[in-house]
Amino acid sequence: MYVPKEQSDESFLWENPAANGKIPLIALDDVGAYSLWIFNNPSDSAGLDLEVATDQISFPEIAAVFTRVTGKKGIHKRVSLEEYLPKAEPYPNAWANWSAGPDVKRDESSMTWRENFSAWWRYWSEGKGATRDMALLDRIHPNRIKNLEEWMRLKKYDGKPRPIMKNLEDLRAR
Numbered sequence: 001m002y003v004p005k006e007q008s009d010e011s012f013l014w015e016n017p018a019a020n021g022k023i024p025l026i027a028l029d030d031v032g033a034y035s036l037w038i039f040n041n042p043s044d045s046a047g048l049d050l051e052v053a054t055d056q057i058s059f060p061e062i063a064a065v066f067t068r069v070t071g072k073k074g075i076h077k078r079v080s081l082e083e084y085l086p087k088a089e090p091y092p093n094a095w096a097n098w099s100a101g102p103d104v105k106r107d108e109s110s111m112t113w114r115e116n117f118s119a120w121w122r123y124w125s126e127g128k129g130a131t132r133d134m135a136l137l138d139r140i141h142p143n144r145i146k147n148l149e150e151w152m153r154l155k156k157y158d159g160k161p162r163p164i165m166k167n168l169e170d171l172r173a174r
Contacts, residue, residue, distance in 0.1 A: 001088060001117075003161045004066070004074065012066060012074035012159040014059050017081045017086075021127025022071045024053035027145040050140075053132040055087050055148040059125075062148065066159060069152040074159070081121060 002025075004008045034052050038045040038099035057065070059076040066074035095106060097115035123129060137144060163169070 002062075004063075004159050006159065009073075011075055012063075013075045013077060014063055015077045015079055015082050015084070016059065017079060017121045018059040018076070018125035019078065019127070020060060021125050021129070022056040022057045022058055022131070023055050023124045024051070024129060024132050025148060026052050027151050030141060030144045033141040033144065034137075044092075045092075052098050052137060053134070054145050054151055056132060056134075057148055058127075065149050065152065066157075069149055070158060072159065081118055084121075085118065088117070089113055104112040156163065 001016065002014070004014045007013055031052070034050060038048075038050060043072070059078075063074035063076040066072070090113060094113040095104070096111045096113050097104075145154065
């Protein structure tokens with residue numbers, strides 16, 4: 001959902017229903033350090049809801065950082081949920097846990113991908129998500145990646161899609 005589409009003019013477009021709300025993003029490289037801290041510091045971590053993030057940033061800011069880092073034009077275009085959902089859905093009537101496959105038995109607790117992400121976009125894109133305590137995160141992991149710009153430079157991010165998690169290709173390979 002965060003991968004832009006390269007346009008014919010070589011710009012990169014993030015087209016989604018996000019407003020200007022800040023969304024917490026986490027660099028996967030840093031997750032282990034926070035997990036280890038939790039286990040190594042039970043007196044400090046017991047009962048703590050440790051919400052981690054590399055950066056808290058809006059989609060217009062993501063596009064601007066992308067432009068600064070890559071020299072390629074980054075654009076965020078806000079579209080309605082009704083326009084966005086059919087373009088983004090993994091397959092028609094996908095379930096929220098779509099990677100399990102369309103034939104997995106469901107029950108009344110199941111929700112569709114659209115139900116799940118409609119709520120998600122309304123919550124996060126308006127900046128209603130919890131803010132992260134960046135000073136605490138710096139104390140726990142002083143060498144963490146500090147922001148999206150640092151992450152983009154470190155990863156040589158170019159806006160092109162790269163698989164990092166299991167996806168539809170993994171499902172089809174079964």
